[in-house]
Amino acid sequence: xxxxxxLGLDALNFSLAIVLVAMGLVIIFGLMxxxxxxxxxxxxxxxxxxxxxxxxxxxxxxxxxxxxxVVGLVGLLLEELIIRHVYRRFLDTILATxxxxxxxxxxxxxxxGPASYTVDAPLQFGIDxxxxxxxxxxxxxxxxxxxxxxxTMFVFFRTRFGLAARGVIANRSMAACLGINTRRLDRATFxxxxxxxxxxxxxxxxxxxVDPQMGLGFLIPAFLAILTGGGGLTGTLxxxxxxxxxxxxxxxxxxxxxxxxxxxxxxxxxIRIFPNxxxxxxxx
Amino acid sequence: xxxxxxxIAALIWLGFAILPxxxxxxxxxxxxxFMTYGIFAxxxxxxxxxxxxxxxxxxxxFGGGAYAMxxxxxxxxxxxxxxxxxxxxxxxxxxxxxANLLGRFLFYGKGLRGAHFGIxxxxxxxxAERLAINWEFIGGFNGLMNVPPLNITVIGEPIELIDGxxxxxxxxxxxxxxxxxxxxxxxxxxxxxxxxxxxxxDRAAFLGYDNARLKLAIFTIAAAVAGLSGALFVAQFAxxxxxxxxxxxxxxxxxxxxxxxxxxxxxxxxxxVIVRTAENxxxxxxxxxxxxxxxxxxxxxxxxxxxxxxxELLLRLExxxxxxxxxx
Numbered sequence: 001x002x003x004x005x006x007l008g009l010d011a012l013n014f015s016l017a018i019v020l021v022a023m024g025l026v027i028i029f030g031l032m033x034x035x036x037x038x039x040x041x042x043x044x045x046x047x048x049x050x051x052x053x054x055x056x057x058x059x060x061x062x063x064x065x066x067x068x069x070v071v072g073l074v075g076l077l078l079e080e081l082i083i084r085h086v087y088r089r090f091l092d093t094i095l096a097t098x099x100x101x102x103x104x105x106x107x108x109x110x111x112x113g114p115a116s117y118t119v120d121a122p123l124q125f126g127i128d129x130x131x132x133x134x135x136x137x138x139x140x141x142x143x144x145x146x147x148x149x150x151x152t153m154f155v156f157f158r159t160r161f162g163l164a165a166r167g168v169i170a171n172r173s174m175a176a177c178l179g180i181n182t183r184r185l186d187r188a189t190f191x192x193x194x195x196x197x198x199x200x201x202x203x204x205x206x207x208x209x210v211d212p213q214m215g216l217g218f219l220i221p222a223f224l225a226i227l228t229g230g231g232g233l234t235g236t237l238x239x240x241x242x243x244x245x246x247x248x249x250x251x252x253x254x255x256x257x258x259x260x261x262x263x264x265x266x267x268x269x270x271i272r273i274f275p276n277x278x279x280x281x282x283x284x
Numbered sequence: 285x286x287x288x289x290x291x292i293a294a295l296i297w298l299g300f301a302i303l304p305x306x307x308x309x310x311x312x313x314x315x316x317x318f319m320t321y322g323i324f325a326x327x328x329x330x331x332x333x334x335x336x337x338x339x340x341x342x343x344x345x346f347g348g349g350a351y352a353m354x355x356x357x358x359x360x361x362x363x364x365x366x367x368x369x370x371x372x373x374x375x376x377x378x379x380x381x382x383a384n385l386l387g388r389f390l391f392y393g394k395g396l397r398g399a400h401f402g403i404x405x406x407x408x409x410x411x412a413e414r415l416a417i418n419w420e421f422i423g424g425f426n427g428l429m430n431v432p433p434l435n436i437t438v439i440g441e442p443i444e445l446i447d448g449x450x451x452x453x454x455x456x457x458x459x460x461x462x463x464x465x466x467x468x469x470x471x472x473x474x475x476x477x478x479x480x481x482x483x484x485x486d487r488a489a490f491l492g493y494d495n496a497r498l499k500l501a502i503f504t505i506a507a508a509v510a511g512l513s514g515a516l517f518v519a520q521f522a523x524x525x526x527x528x529x530x531x532x533x534x535x536x537x538x539x540x541x542x543x544x545x546x547x548x549x550x551x552x553x554x555x556x557v558i559v560r561t562a563e564n565x566x567x568x569x570x571x572x573x574x575x576x577x578x579x580x581x582x583x584x585x586x587x588x589x590x591x592x593x594x595x596e597l598l599l600r601l602e603x604x605x606x607x608x609x610x611x612x
Contacts, residue, residue, distance in 0.1 A: 035399050085587045091338055094399060095542060095586045102535070102579030109572045216531070220410060223403050257418050264407045271404060275394045 005132045007252055013138050015244030016145035020200040022222040022236050023152055024193035030169055030231060031189045033090065034083060037097040039222070040215025041104035042194045046071050046201025047210045048108060051117050060122045060206075067202030068195035075194025079187050087186075101215070108212045121206030137206060144203050148196065153233065155192075165189065221247070224267035230277020238279060243267060288605035292598055293467070293550050297460050304449055312448030316455045317520050318560040323459050323513035325540045325556035326549045327506040330466055333546030334475065335502045336482030340402045341409030342510055342537050345383060347529030348412075349375035349511025350518035351422055354431045357519070360421075368435045368519070375515030376508040383507030384500065391496040391503075397485065406531065413530030427525030434519045445519075455516055459553065462509055466549055469505070478502055539582050545595020554594045 021043060028036050036042075046067040053063035078100060086092045123140055126133035156162035167175040168182055176182045200218075208214060221243050229239025243263055250259035270278065300319075304312055324346050331337040352374040359366035386408070390396050396404060417425045434445040434454060445451040469475055480488040481495055489495050518524045527533065537556070544555015559578070567574040589596050 082583055082587065089590065091398060092586050092590060094338070094402060095538075096583050098535070098538070099579050099583035099586060102539075103576050103583065106572055106576035106579060110576065220403075220407055224407065227400065227403065257414055260414060261411050264411050268404050268407060271400060272389060272393075272396065275396060275400060 002132045005130060006134065007249060009134055010252065011245040011248040013142055014248045015241040016142045017204055018218070018221050018225050018240040018244050019237060020145045020148055020203065021197065021218045022225050022240055023148060024196035025222055026226055026231055026236050028190055028193040031165055032087065032186050034093045035097070036193070037094055038101040038104060039197050040219030041101040042071050042075065042197035043201040043218055044108060044212065044215040045074060045104065046198030047205040047214065048112065049198065050119055050202040050205050051210055054120060060120060064202050068199040071198025072191045072195030076187060076191040079190040083190060084186070105212050105215070114212060116209035116211035119205045119210055141203055148199070161188070224264065228267050228270045228277060230279040232279065235277050235279040239277070286602070288602045291605065292602060296550055296554070300456055304452060309448035312452040314564065316452045317517065318557045319455045319459050320513045320517040320520070321540065321556040321560055322553035323462055323516070324510055324537055325544065325552040326462060326466065327509035327513065328537050328541045329546045329549050329552035330509065331502055331506040332541065334470060334482065335478045335499060337499060337503065338398070338402045339405045340538070341405035341534050343529055343533035344409050344412050345379035345507040345510035346514035346533060348379040348382060349514030350524045350528045352378040352511065353515035353518050354428045354524040355422070357432050358428065372512065372515050375511045379511035380504050380508040384504045387500040387503040391499045395496060409529065409531050409534045413526050416526035416529050425526065427523060429523055431518050431522045431524060451520060458516065462512070463549055463553070539578065542582060543585055543593055545592025547591060548595045548598060551592055551595035551598055555592065
């Protein structure tokens with residue numbers, strides 16, 4: 001019983017962590033049709049913002065607050081300098097963001113060295129849940145993920161910005177005709193997506209070794225989750241729970257390597273059979 | 285290929301042929317190794333530049349070829365004699381078979397396009413590296429050491445390619461051969477159909493081309509070429525490791541090909557050789573900033589010179605020559 005419970009919580013934890021990373025990707029892809037390969041490195045920057053704040057004597061919570069702000073600004077800069085030049089060339093956006101990811105990773109190595117850092121985590125106690133003890137910090141991560149999902153839903157379905165954004169997703173040129181400043185919207189969207197990646201990086205940092213390679217480990221599961229789910233908010237949630245659930249189960253019962261292989265194989269199979277994802281949106 | 289393009293290609297290969305007169309033996313060995321990367325880059329340019337398939341895991345086939353070559357020439361496969369020719373054959377056959385099966389799975393039916401194909405191949409490269417690390421038979425994390433050099437004996441005295449000069453010319457010969465064969469393939473109606481597919485998949489299908497079959501054919505050929513380059517590499521480097529299969533090398537070859545120029549085989553080849561040569565000198569000088577600069581240059585190139593720097597140069601040269609085609 002304990003095993004099933006912790007397994008379920010682990011699966012939920014990993015799934016929500018993937019959602020946290022995938023959310024920014026989905027927003028950027030949905031609105032701007034840009035596949036952001038540098039998302040893993042924005043995640044990395046979020047984690048390193050936390051490292052820097054802690055080294056400077058600031059606490060965890062200050063770092064957690066500053067990470068999305070700093071990474072959001074980086075996103076704004078990247079959009080202005082690079083991304084906007086390649087909007088109309090879909091495959092080139094992949095390459096350009098790919099190049100950005102290499103450059104950011106190397107910049108981090110230059111600044112901090114290739115070694116890994118550890119971050120002091122708050123909330124270091126266990127909480128009794130139905131008889132099993134579970135680390136409080138993991139519950140905190142889940143809470144943040146749920147909050148981010150709710151926040152995103154609020155922004156997209158209850159604000160003027162969200163209305164304009166959904167208009168652009170539905171029909172970009174028509175939205176522009178109706179007087180929506182798509183240029184400004186793109187900039188804001190990319191910065192928002194980047195800020196989410198930064199937040200995810202800072203939240204996840206205490207749970208993993210913070211090193212320059214940490215981005216890729218989350219980027220690929222996030223992509224696979226989006227592709228299997230079919231994009232959109234519900235699709236991403238579904239994809240993330242599939243990827244996260246299967247990975248945690250196999251990692252616990254067999255080995256992490258096998259788990260990764262099974263997850264990737266499963267995802268590739270699903271993508272092959274349902275190229276538009278399990279919850280494909282009809283007609284665009 | 286147009287006549288000026290042919291002249292330019294011939295001049296470039298001639299340049300490589302007289303290069304040994306200018307550099308020493310150690311540099312020749314280095315160049316021979318970089319030329320294997322050049323052949324590898326040509327394999328990516330073939331599917332990416334000609335057929336529009338952006339493969340983020342081309343190193344799967346390079347590493348596959350490297351491991352096949354190592355296992356055969358080290359005599360680790362039962363009942364198969366340790367022989368360079370057999371090794372090269374296996375290094376081309378194994379990746380080609382794998383690519384064919386994978387292609388059958390990915391291209392037929394609804395099929396994967398564009399970014400989906402890229403991300404799936406990226407995931408496969410990551411899995412391949414993981415599996416190689418955990419597979420003891422092929423050396424696991426440590427890889428296979430002491431892979432013998434190329435031994436091109438046909439009959440009689442054994443001839444091993446160890447020194448700079450013979451290795452250089454051996455690799456160069458194969459590079460020219462690969463280039464000539466691929467250029468010949470591309471000049472057939474099949475090559476033209478690939479370009480049609482690249483420019484507009486739906487239109488090509490409407491005109492009656494079997495897109496999946498075209499993609500499968502070129503994907504298989506490219507995998508064989510990548511496998512060959514991996515085999516040539518490992519015979520010189522004497523060490524096959526899981527990094528040859530994975531994500532890192534797949535990225536690097538993408539950069540070489542994009543910087544050189546994906547639409548011209550020879551530009552991709554030059555891209556790989558030049559970037560690796562520059563890396564040789566500059567990475568010691570600059571340390572980690574070298575890769576930072578390379579990443580920035582790559583981004584710059586994607587934005588402002590999407591055709592690639594070498595290709596841009598060569599295409600302009602081609603247009604300047606008498607009889608040159610005017611391209612868009």
